[in-house]
Amino acid sequence: MSKYKGILDNIAKYVKLSDDEIKQFISILKTTRVKKRQFIVQPGFVSEYQNYIVEGAVRVFYLDDFGKEHTVIIGIEDWFFSDFYSYVHRTPAEYFAEALEDSLILQMKYEDVEELCNRIHPICQYFRLLTEKALAYSHRRTISNISKTSEERYKEYVNKYPQIANRVPQYVLASYLGISPESLSRIRSRS
Amino acid sequence: MSKYKGILDNIAKYVKLSDDEIKQFISILKTTRVKKRQFIVQPGFVSEYQNYIVEGAVRVFYLDDFGKEHTVIIGIEDWFFSDFYSYVHRTPAEYFAEALEDSLILQMKYEDVEELCNRIHPICQYFRLLTEKALAYSHRRTISNISKTSEERYKEYVNKYPQIANRVPQYVLASYLGISPESLSRIRSRS
DNA sequence: TTTTTTTCTTGATATAGGTCAGGTTTTTTT
DNA sequence: AAAAAAACCTGACCTATATCAAGAAAAAAA
Numbered sequence: 001m002s003k004y005k006g007i008l009d010n011i012a013k014y015v016k017l018s019d020d021e022i023k024q025f026i027s028i029l030k031t032t033r034v035k036k037r038q039f040i041v042q043p044g045f046v047s048e049y050q051n052y053i054v055e056g057a058v059r060v061f062y063l064d065d066f067g068k069e070h071t072v073i074i075g076i077e078d079w080f081f082s083d084f085y086s087y088v089h090r091t092p093a094e095y096f097a098e099a100l101e102d103s104l105i106l107q108m109k110y111e112d113v114e115e116l117c118n119r120i121h122p123i124c125q126y127f128r129l130l131t132e133k134a135l136a137y138s139h140r141r142t143i144s145n146i147s148k149t150s151e152e153r154y155k156e157y158v159n160k161y162p163q164i165a166n167r168v169p170q171y172v173l174a175s176y177l178g179i180s181p182e183s184l185s186r187i188r189s190r191s
Numbered sequence: 192m193s194k195y196k197g198i199l200d201n202i203a204k205y206v207k208l209s210d211d212e213i214k215q216f217i218s219i220l221k222t223t224r225v226k227k228r229q230f231i232v233q234p235g236f237v238s239e240y241q242n243y244i245v246e247g248a249v250r251v252f253y254l255d256d257f258g259k260e261h262t263v264i265i266g267i268e269d270w271f272f273s274d275f276y277s278y279v280h281r282t283p284a285e286y287f288a289e290a291l292e293d294s295l296i297l298q299m300k301y302e303d304v305e306e307l308c309n310r311i312h313p314i315c316q317y318f319r320l321l322t323e324k325a326l327a328y329s330h331r332r333t334i335s336n337i338s339k340t341s342e343e344r345y346k347e348y349v350n351k352y353p354q355i356a357n358r359v360p361q362y363v364l365a366s367y368l369g370i371s372p373e374s375l376s377r378i379r380s381r382s
Numbered sequence: 383t384t385t386t387t388t389t390c391t392t393g394a395t396a397t398a399g400g401t402c403a404g405g406t407t408t409t410t411t412t
Numbered sequence: 413a414a415a416a417a418a419a420c421c422t423g424a425c426c427t428a429t430a431t432c433a434a435g436a437a438a439a440a441a442a
Contacts, residue, residue, distance in 0.1 A: 178337030
C-alpha cells in the first residue's frame with residue numbers, strides 16, 4: 001500500500017482533486033523516517049515543514065524556563081503537526097517535535113504549500129477546511145483546560161482517544177493535560 | 192467612513208481582490224446592531240454566522256453544569272467570533288456570544304462563505320490564512336493555560352492587550368484566564 | 383439625585399494538585 | 413541474560429488558588 005494513501009484519502013474527504021493536481025501535490029512531499037526520541041523540529045530554527053504522520057507517533061512540546069515539558073500536540077497516524085506558530089509566522093520555533101516511536105512522516109515545505117495553494121484552488125480549500133477543524137478542536141481544548149479538573153480532563157481524553165492514551169508514555173499524556181506525572185498516576189489509581 | 196472599511200482592509204493585508212470580488216463579498220454581509228448584554232449566539236442553535244466586529248466588544252463563553260462562566264473569546268474591533276465548533280461542524284452551539292458593549296457587527300452565513308470560497312480562489316485564500324493565524328494563536332494560548340500560573344497569565348494578557356484589559360469587566364477577564372474573580376482581584380492588588 | 387444593579391474587594395477557610403524524595407517496575411540496550 | 417535507562421508509583425508535605433461570605437465601590441437606571 002502506497003505511503004501516500006493516507007494523506008490522499010484525507011484530502012478526498014474534503015475536496016476532489018484531478019489526477020494532475022494529485023501528482024503536483026505528491027511532488028512537494030518529502031518522505032522522512034525518524035527513530036524514536038529523534039527531534040523533527042527544534043527551538044531556534046523556523047519550522048519549515050508541515051508534517052503528516054503516515055506511521056508512528058509524535059509529540060510537540062515546549063520546554064519552560066524551569067526545565068518542565070508541556071505537550072501541545074500528541075499525534076499518531078493521519079495527523080498533521082508542526083510548531084504551527086513558527087510555521088505560519090516564519091519565526092524561530094519555540095517547541096520541540098519529537099518522535100515517540102519510529103515513524104514515517106511526509107513533509108511539505110511552507111513555500112511549496114503556499115505556492116500550491118495560490119495556484120490550485122481545491123488545495124487551498126483543503127487546507128482551509130483542515131485548519132478550520134483544527135481550530136474548532138483547539139477551542140474545545142481551551143474550554144476544557146480552563147474549566148475542568150485534572151481528573152475530568154484525563155477521563156475526557158481517555159474517552160476520546162483510548163488508543164492514544166494506551167500508546168504514549170504516561171508522563172507525555174500528563175504534560176499534555178497540564179497535570180504532573182505524579183498526580184496523573186494518583187488519578188489513575190483511584191478509578 | 193464606510194462600515195466595510197475595516198474588514199476590507201483586513202482582507203487586503205492577505206490577498207488582493209478585484210472590484211467585482213469585493214462587491215460579491217460585501218453582498219453576503221449582513222449588518223447587525225446589538226445592545227450591551229444582548230446575545231448573538233445561544234446554545235442549542237447552530238451558529239449560522241461568522242461574525243466580524245466593526246465597533247464594540249463581544250465575548251463568547253460557556254456556561255458549565257455548576258453555573259460558572261468560562262470565556263473563550265474576548266473580541267473588540269476587527270475581530271471575528273462565533274462558536275467556531277458549531278459553525279464548522281453544523282452542530283448546535285454550546286456557547287453564548289454576548290455583546291459587552293453596544294456593538295456593530297457584520298455577519299456572514301456559513302453557506303454564503305462556503306459558496307464564495309468555492310467560487311473565488313482569493314477569498315478562499317483569505318479565510319485559510321486568517322484561520323491559520325487564529326490556530327497558531329490558539330496553540331500559544333493552550334501552552335499558556337497548561338504551563339503558567341494565574342499571575343503569569345494575567346500579566347501576559349495585560350501586556351499583550353492593555354486596551355482590552357481596561358475595557359472589559361474584570362470578571363470577564365478572569366473567566367477568560369481561568370481564574371476566579373476573587374483571585375484575579377488579589378493578583379491585581381499585589382502588583 | 384436617589385435607588386438599584388452590577389462589579390470589585392477583602393477576610394477566613396478549604397482543597398486540588400504540585401513538589402520532593404525514595405523505591406519499584408518496565409523497557410531498552412549491551 | 414545482565415546492566416542501564418526510562419517510566420511509574422507512593423508517601424509526606426506544601427502552596428496556589430478556589431470557595432464562601434459579606435461589605436464597599438462603581439455604574440446604570442429611575
